Amino acid sequence: MATILGQIHDFELVLEAANGQELIDRIARKTPDVVLLDLRMPVMDGMATADYLREKYPLVKIIILTMQDEDRMVLHLLEKGVGGYLLKDAEADEVERAIRKVMDDGVYLNEFVSRAMHRRMINKPTGLTTSTSPFYNSKVLLSEREKEVLSLLCDGLSTNEIGEKVCLSPRTVEGHRLRILEKTGTKNTAGMVAYAFRNNLV
Structure with a gap:
């Protein structure tokens, strides 16, 4: 992923981190515009890291990059303010497109996310x-x-x-x-x- 992003002329890769805690320890030195965040990480997972970033660095855009494709997880993270949700098998051009879209509009809704939200809506129990x-x-x-x-x-x-x-x-x-x-x-x-x-x- 770092190699792919490094080949895009107007992108600058400012840091890499092995887990959420490492990101938090380093992010203040050079704060990025966008963070590509995994959910399953040791020490501090993606959910806790996203919460921290939303509170302490609200201007930083977050794109989840994960193998977890549960509909409830997608909706939950979007409600937290995460700007995009990509599966790890996403093509390089979609990753670039997601970053640009999140920077310009605050959110990137690909077909996977849209379908997940529709399924959650359809399967939601009817209220009173x-x-x-x-x-x-x-x-x-x-x-x-x-x-x-x-x-x-x-x-x-x-x-x-x-x-x-x-x-x-x-x-x-x-x-x-x-x-x-x-x-x-x-x-x-x-x-x-x-x-x-x-x-x-x-």
Whole structure:
């Protein structure tokens, strides 16, 4: 992986670590923009490391790179604010694409993640609250435009792509995104997307 990333002209590999504790000990010296994080590591595992990074380094983007393909794990980590979830057999060009997408838009939703979220949504037991609108939630009420923007974010579109699709300026789209974050109580786009699927908002 280090060799692959080193061959991309505008990427700089700033550190490698054997486990979460080693990463924490070294990250303050030169803080990266993106961390590719394994889940199963000795000393300090990926889950604990992700929690630490979200708290202490909220601007650092996290992409999980693992062999664990459990749907519940995918959704749980996205809710924690992890920006992307890749399996270790991902092709090199997808890893590069994920890094760029997470840097630009805060989240990378590949086909695996999208399917995992849909399966979790479909298999979720039906609650007591019912409504004719799929965007209704007992805690969240979104405007029609917010619903539209949220749906497109869940499709993996960027702010600029959404603006072009619905004829709004990127600034206006970003305003809608921030209001959705506030209403859902989530901290970033990845968490908002996970919240939307978990609560049947899309």
